[in-house]
Amino acid sequence: MEETTTPQVSFVQHAVKWGAILGGVSIVLTIIAYAADYTILADWKFGIFVLVLLLGATIYAGINYRNETGGFISYGKAFQHGFVLLAVAGVISTAFMILLYTVIDTELPAKLTDVSIENTEKMMESFGVPEDQMDKAMEDAKARAEGQFSGIGAVKSYGYGLIFYAIVSLITSIFVKRNQPEEMM
Numbered sequence: 001m002e003e004t005t006t007p008q009v010s011f012v013q014h015a016v017k018w019g020a021i022l023g024g025v026s027i028v029l030t031i032i033a034y035a036a037d038y039t040i041l042a043d044w045k046f047g048i049f050v051l052v053l054l055l056g057a058t059i060y061a062g063i064n065y066r067n068e069t070g071g072f073i074s075y076g077k078a079f080q081h082g083f084v085l086l087a088v089a090g091v092i093s094t095a096f097m098i099l100l101y102t103v104i105d106t107e108l109p110a111k112l113t114d115v116s117i118e119n120t121e122k123m124m125e126s127f128g129v130p131e132d133q134m135d136k137a138m139e140d141a142k143a144r145a146e147g148q149f150s151g152i153g154a155v156k157s158y159g160y161g162l163i164f165y166a167i168v169s170l171i172t173s174i175f176v177k178r179n180q181p182e183e184m185m
Contacts, residue, residue: 009068015081018061019088025053026093030100038108042115054089054168058082062176071178078176082169090161097154109149116145 029050033040040046062081066073073081101109120141124134147153 009065011065011069011077011081012084014065014068015061015084016088018057018064019085020092022054022057022061022085022089023092023096025057026050026089027096029053030093030096034100034105034108038105038111039115042112042119044119054086055172058085058168058172059175061085062172066176066178072180073177074179075173075177078173079169082172082176083165086165086168087162090158090165094154094158094161098151101149101154102151109153112149113142113145116148117142120145 033046062078065081121138124137
């Protein structure tokens with residue numbers, strides 16, 4: 001009787017491959033949003049869409065890896081896979097954003113800052129924030145937004161993104177993990 005073994009796929013290679021795919025998708029979405037209407041890049045709805053995409057892609061890729069390695073994966077290995085995937089996608093996306101802000105459209109950071117401030121002001125008005133509190137909050141929002149849409153801001157965002165990627169990986173690992181049944185161990 002022939003013994004069949006599952007080929008061991010390196011989780012790093014698999015995660016890097018899927019991270020590159022997700023990074024490429026991120027670039028394409030950014031280009032489409034930029035070409036259609038650059039203000040989409042500062043819209044919270046676009047951010048929610050990207051979050052759902054990250055969650056879905058991380059779960060899909062994790063399950064794909066689990067299936068390629070015999071159908072079982074521990075929570076810890078699923079977390080590592082998801083984190084590496086998101087970190088790679090983040091590097092690719094950040095590199096493109098730096099290119100977009102510093103080479104392709106050097107006026108975009110200022111335009112996005114203005115849009116972000118306008119969006120913040122509209123939101124505060126809809127919540128009925130008093131005028132004196134709104135002035136202070138708008139100053140703070142302007143200070144945050146000015147640094148956010150720049151090459152340096154993109155690098156800083158990636159640093160904070162690593163914490164976010166860890167949280168996303170903790171969540172997605174719940175859906176990806178599958179322990180081996182006791183009798184198979």
